[in-house]
Amino acid sequence: MNTPYQLLGGEDGVRRLCDAFYDCMDSLPEAADIRRMHGEDLSGIRQKLFEYLSGWLGGPHLYAQKYGSICMTGPHRPYAIGPKERDQWLLCMDRALEQVGASDEVKAMLKGPLQGIADMIRNRETSEPA
16 A cells, blocks of 8 residues: 555655645735744745645654654644634645645545644643633
């Protein structure tokens, strides 16, 4: 069975996905809340997402090789992430998958796991200001 990494086109495909994801975040008005959580320059975070997704999707474990163990909640702890922010992240990923021409097979393979990751980093029950 092919991995999502292979089905997306390997390293180049995963890099295109990460670029499309942050391009969506940068341009979609519906993603303004999560865009504000990121610095002006998205190049560093684009690379980190690429390294993480590379291994997560079944390719080389670049993030783990570079940074060690993977903890998704720690880096997101400083940010208020509720259901609205989670859904904005998922919207950007859905649009990015569309933009890179991901097959229905890949989208189906990733739908549940991506929702799981997005919900795992949520650290608030609501998106209302504290």
